[in-house]
Amino acid sequence: xxxxxxxxxxxxxxxxxxxxxxxxxxxxxxxxxxxxxxxxxxxxxxxxxxxxxxxxxxxxxxxxxxxxxxxxxxxxxxxxxxxxxxxxxxxxxxxxxxxxxxxxxxxxxxxxxxxxxxxxxxxxxxxxxxxxxxxxxxxxxxxxxxxxxxxxxxxxxxxxxxxxxxxxxxxxxxxxxxxxxxxxxxxxxxxxxxxxxxxxxxxxxxxxxxxxxxxxxxxxxxxxxxxxxxxxxxxxxxxxxxxxx
Numbered sequence: 309x310x311x312x313x314x315x316x317x318x319x320x321x322x323x324x325x326x327x328x329x330x331x332x333x334x335x336x337x338x339x340x341x342x343x344x345x346x347x348x349x350x351x352x353x354x355x356x357x358x359x360x361x362x363x364x365x366x367x368x369x370x371x372x373x374x375x376x377x378x379x380x381x382x383x384x385x386x387x388x389x390x391x392x393x394x395x396x397x398x399x400x401x402x403x404x405x406x407x408x409x410x411x412x413x414x415x416x417x418x419x420x421x422x423x424x425x426x427x428x429x430x431x432x433x434x435x436x437x438x439x440x441x442x443x444x445x446x447x448x449x450x451x452x453x454x455x456x457x458x459x460x461x462x463x464x465x466x467x468x469x470x471x472x473x474x475x476x477x478x479x480x481x482x483x484x485x486x487x488x489x490x491x492x493x494x495x496x497x498x499x500x501x502x503x504x505x506x507x508x509x510x511x512x513x514x515x516x517x518x519x520x521x522x523x524x525x526x527x528x529x530x531x532x533x534x535x536x537x538x539x540x541x542x543x544x545x546x547x548x549x550x551x552x553x
Contacts, residue, residue: 311526327458328359328416330377332368332394338443339363342381342420345447346380354490356371356451365389365434365507369397377415377452382426382437384421387541389507390550391419395435396506415458427549429468435550468474490550498552503539505547 329346333339338522343358360375363366365388372380372394380398382391395417402414418430418438429440438457441450442465493501497515503513510524517524528543539541 326357326452327379328375329356329454330368330372330375330380331358332359332363332380332386332391333361333383334363334422335445336363339342342450346451348447358453365397366391368394369401372398372400372415375513376469379458380417381420381450381454382417382432384419384423384432385545389544390548391417391432391437392435393507395432395437397437415448418453418457418463420445424465424468427551431548431551440468442466442468448461489535490552491532497527497531500524501531501543502552503545504528505544505552 317358327511331339331342333342333368337441339361341362344523346356347360358378360371362371363386365386368380368382380394382394384391398414417432417437419429419437419445421428421432421440424442432440439462441453441463446454446466456463490498499517503516507514510521510528513519513524532538532543535543535546
């Protein structure tokens with residue numbers, strides 16, 4: 309493991325009243341800054357403490373399962389899948405992890421991202437996040453957002469709430485937007501793309517769809533060509549933008 313991803317890390321004992329936060333972001337310098345600001349508090353014992361951190365999806369899932377924090381601050385875009393994938397895997401582990409998983413309530417997730425794109429907001433909220441704030445937020449505002457989502461509120465940076473209201477409003481007769489790029493993919497190619505964007509390996513995709521690895525590779529090559537993308541990361545972003553994940 310490289311020096312900038314020494315995760316998950318654990319803080320010292322926190323006061324019983326403190327809200328324990330787990331920070332997920334692939335930039336170590338940003339994590340250090342957030343930790344310093346949140347742990348500083350308002351004097352005396354901080355109300356919000358960073359109990360652990362991670363720089364990748366795998367580290368995040370392991371760290372959250374081990375530390376069982378109250379709130380997870382979650383980056384939306386990371387090279388190995390991003391916030392939606394962390395949410396999916398943590399929830400899957402909680403649903404199927406037996407007695408240990410059910411021993412405590414799952415954490416509340418708050419997205420913390422540089423992006424304010426509607427597609428990113430909707431994707432992570434659909435995946436189960438309780439709120440979405442951008443990285444322009446101040447330390448005091450971030451601490452307040454953590455406290456609010458922990459208390460059960462839905463928290464959004466200004467103008468982002470409108471995206472959520474539009475996406476989840478019931479508008480009878482509203483037709484889905486036409487996307488010629490998406491329409492050119494076959495049903496099977498969409499299935500492969502969806503699993504690929506969620507972080508599945510070729511072997512795992514083959515097992516999920518009951519097809520060979522060779523067939524998966526053929527579908528991926530076709531999707532790359534049709535979407536004019538050159539690698540898995542670009543393809544995952546393309547799928548996320550179209551809410552396929």
